[in-house]
Amino acid sequence: MVGTRPATPQAMFTKIAPRYDLVNSVMTFGGDRRLRRRAVRMLRLEADSKVLDLAAGTAAIASALVAEYRFPISYFAVDLNEQMLEVAERKLARLRQEQPRSEWGLMRGSAEDLTFESSSFDAVVMCFALDDMDDPAAALSETARVLGDGGRFLLIELALPDNPILLKVLKLRLSMIRGIAGLFGLDPVAHMTEEIESDRGADYTISRCESVGLTLDSQARYHGGMVRAYVFRK
Numbered sequence: 001m002v003g004t005r006p007a008t009p010q011a012m013f014t015k016i017a018p019r020y021d022l023v024n025s026v027m028t029f030g031g032d033r034r035l036r037r038r039a040v041r042m043l044r045l046e047a048d049s050k051v052l053d054l055a056a057g058t059a060a061i062a063s064a065l066v067a068e069y070r071f072p073i074s075y076f077a078v079d080l081n082e083q084m085l086e087v088a089e090r091k092l093a094r095l096r097q098e099q100p101r102s103e104w105g106l107m108r109g110s111a112e113d114l115t116f117e118s119s120s121f122d123a124v125v126m127c128f129a130l131d132d133m134d135d136p137a138a139a140l141s142e143t144a145r146v147l148g149d150g151g152r153f154l155l156i157e158l159a160l161p162d163n164p165i166l167l168k169v170l171k172l173r174l175s176m177i178r179g180i181a182g183l184f185g186l187d188p189v190a191h192m193t194e195e196i197e198s199d200r201g202a203d204y205t206i207s208r209c210e211s212v213g214l215t216l217d218s219q220a221r222y223h224g225g226m227v228r229a230y231v232f233r234k
């Protein structure tokens, strides 16, 4: 039976926003950047692609796109959380200076109810966010709606490894991290460990995306299986 993931209150993102990038970096020894970069490579973008980053947070994906693709693109970030978007806006302001041939935009809004016209993007990215939403099914339908025909959807999720030894080691590590996070009042970090432990598996994710008319194109695992990335095609 498929269980549920713990709900993530917006207050948690508000609290962590100024330190979100740093916490990610420290927890993965810098591996989060490498991971995002490898994942965006799976999109195989072309010059001038229009990319929508849903639940973009601090726009970490924008930096990965710049690192991976040498040509201009048009990037647009959407997130519900103002504090996360403040950090994102500072990042995009730098990118506007450094990469002036690309377009860098953002807006506050819900992935579950987008204001964009149908078929207006070549690619949509959703990274570590689907199960933070109140209505993930609505967000997936909106994703499919705003993608053009042949457009690609990159979905990145926390996961449990399949290898039983790695799984045992990871579970031990997660309970240690949860203990340390509890001592320092880092509830977003503790929450993340609970999210990993409630992974419902790749088949569940794939069927969710197929139910809105998307077809699996490729998938990959990173960080010893703790992260899954999928590319779906409309």
Ligand SMILES: C[S@@+](CC[C@H](N)C(=O)[O-])C[C@H]1O[C@@H](n2cnc3c(N)ncnc32)[C@H](O)[C@@H]1O
Residues within 6 Å of the ligand: 010, 013, 054, 055, 056, 057, 058, 059, 060, 061, 078, 079, 080, 081, 084, 109, 110, 111, 112, 126, 127, 128, 129, 132, 133, 134
């Ligand atoms: C764990 S963060 C991931 C941020 C970013 N995608 C990344 O790669 O680091 C989850 C983000 O989802 C956002 N979020 C949750 N529900 C949302 C919704 N319905 N619409 C837009 N953003 C949402 C939160 O505000 C938060 O910034």
